[in-house]
Structures are given as structure tokens and as C-alpha cells.
Amino acid sequence: MRMTKDFSIQRQQLIDQLQQDGIQNERVLQAIATIPRELFVDSPFQRMAYANQALPLDLGQTISQPLMVALMTQALQLVGTENVLEIGTGSGYQTAILAQLCRYVYSVERYPQLSDRAASRLDQLGCANVSLLVGDGSIGWAEYAPYDRILVTAxxxxxxxxxxxxxxxxxxxxxxxxxxxxxxxxxxxRTQQGMQASSLGRCVFVPLVGEGGWR
Structure with a gap:
């Protein structure tokens, strides 16, 4: 995707590309069109904010590729009434997308530095339906369970x-x-019989570290 200096043009180019790549949920596309991804990208990479690729964050973490954000969010089938648990706040970009689409987001991040930055960005956007926790996301956030949807970004x-x-x-x-x-x-x-699984394809994420993930 050719990049320009105008983020609004870049954002529309990204939306067009996501549609070509099979993202059809209008609510998801609208959320991505609304949330300024450049706010969540570290300054050395801001010019690439709307490139359809993952970008590095501090502490060996990444901000996910927009197509992956859209694909995962679309798969949650959100209608606006759900309480969502997000594992891995990261930059806060996925959190902001979810906040546009559900009733409330509970997000857990292992690194205080990332959680603090994400909180500042979400406050700047006025995301009032989000709570953040620093902790082991692999064991969830039992205090507010059960959740209608859970999104794991590691x-x-x-x-x-x-x-x-x-x-x-x-x-x-x-x-x-x-x-x-x-x-x-x-x-x-989750079903009465246990769980049913389907696949969205291959991917590469940073490891989920903790009691319920990688040690």
C-alpha cells in the first residue's frame, strides 16, 4: 500500500484493502475507520501506522497487523451488548476497537509500562467503557467473569x-x-459438552507467558 502524509487517506486505503481481503462486517470496518491507529504506534513508526503489517512496541511486543485485528474482531460476532475480556492490552489499539463495538472491555497486560501507555491513549480517546489490569492474562480476570467474549492477543x-x-x-x-x-x-x-473449535488459519503472535501459557 502506497503511503501518503495524510492519515485520513491512508485510513481509507486500509479499509479498502481490508474489504478486498474479506473483512465484511460493517461495524468492524467502521471502528477501524474511526480509531486513529497513529495514536497507538510508537513515534519512529507513525508514518507506517496504516500499513497492513505488525509494528514493534517496547519490551519485545507488537501492535498487530490491521488485517489480524479485523479478522479476530469480526470472529467475535459483537453486537454491542457483550462484556469482553482482552488478554494482552499491548498498545491499546485492539482495546479501543473493542470498546467501540461492545458494552465493556476488561483488558489484562503483563507489562506495567505498556498498560500505563495504553491507559493514557484510551483516556485521550474518551474510552470510558474500559478497565485495565496489570497481571497474568493467561489466568484471566476472575473478578468480573463470566465474559461473553474473550480475545487473546498472544x-x-x-x-x-x-x-x-x-x-x-x-x-x-x-x-x-x-x-x-x-x-x-x-x-x-463454550458448550455444555465442553468446547467446539474452528480455525481461521495460520498466524504468528508473541507468546502468552504465565501460569496458563508459556512458563
């Missing part, structure tokens, strides 16, 4: 059982599962 070696337990019956979780080099992006639905 790679787990297996579907974390404690997150399944914090999901409502019939609720959906999107989680990358695999090893450190490559994962399968899975959509999990």
Missing part, C-alpha cells in the same frame, strides 16, 4: 482452561494456539 501452547471457565455458556473466544514459531488462530465456543 500465542498459547494450548487453549487456557482458566479462560474457558471464565467464558459464558455459548460464548466465544478467539485465541492463537501453537508453538513459538507459528500458531493456528482458533475460534472456541
Amino acid at each position: 500465542a498459547a501452547p494450548h487453549v487456557p482452561s482458566q479462560l474457558i471457565e471464565q467464558l459464558t455458556m455459548g460464548g466465544l473466544m478467539v485465541v492463537p494456539v501453537g508453538d513459538h514459531s507459528q500458531q493456528d488462530l482458533q475460534v472456541i465456543q
Whole structure:
């Protein structure tokens, strides 16, 4: 995608590309068109804010590729009434997208530095329906469970059982599962019989570190 100095033009170019890549949920596309991604990208990379690629953050973390953000968000099938648990606040960009689309977002981040920066950015946007926690996201946030949806933005070696337990019956979780080099992006639905899984394809995420993830 050719980059220009005008973020509004870049943003529209990105939306057009996402539609070509199969993102059809109008609410998701509108949220991505509304949230200024440049606010969440570290200054050396701001000119690339609307390139369809992951970009580095501090502490070895990344801000996900916009297509991956759109794909994962679309898979949650949000209608606006859900309480959502996000594992891995990171820059706060995905958090801001979710806040546009659901009732309330609870987001857990292991690194205080990233959580503090994300809080500042979300406050700047006026995202009032978000609560942030610094802690081990692999075990969720039991205080406000159960959640209608759970979005995991780091790679787990297996579907974390404690997150399944914090999901409502019939609720959906999107989680990358695999090893450190490559994962399968899975959509999990909790059922009376356990869980049903489907795949959105291959992906690469930073590892989910903690009790329910990588040690």
C-alpha cells in the first residue's frame, strides 16, 4: 500500500484493502475507520501506522497487523451488548476497537509500562467503557467473569482452561494456539459438552507467558 502524509487517506486505503481481503462486517470496518491507529504506534513508526503489517512496541511486543485485528474482531460476532475480556492490552489499539463495538472491555497486560501507555491513549480517546489490569492474562480476570467474549492477543501452547471457565455458556473466544514459531488462530465456543473449535488459519503472535501459557 502506497503511503501518503495524510492519515485520513491512508485510513481509507486500509479499509479498502481490508474489504478486498474479506473483512465484511460493517461495524468492524467502521471502528477501524474511526480509531486513529497513529495514536497507538510508537513515534519512529507513525508514518507506517496504516500499513497492513505488525509494528514493534517496547519490551519485545507488537501492535498487530490491521488485517489480524479485523479478522479476530469480526470472529467475535459483537453486537454491542457483550462484556469482553482482552488478554494482552499491548498498545491499546485492539482495546479501543473493542470498546467501540461492545458494552465493556476488561483488558489484562503483563507489562506495567505498556498498560500505563495504553491507559493514557484510551483516556485521550474518551474510552470510558474500559478497565485495565496489570497481571497474568493467561489466568484471566476472575473478578468480573463470566465474559461473553474473550480475545487473546498472544500465542498459547494450548487453549487456557482458566479462560474457558471464565467464558459464558455459548460464548466465544478467539485465541492463537501453537508453538513459538507459528500458531493456528482458533475460534472456541463454550458448550455444555465442553468446547467446539474452528480455525481461521495460520498466524504468528508473541507468546502468552504465565501460569496458563508459556512458563
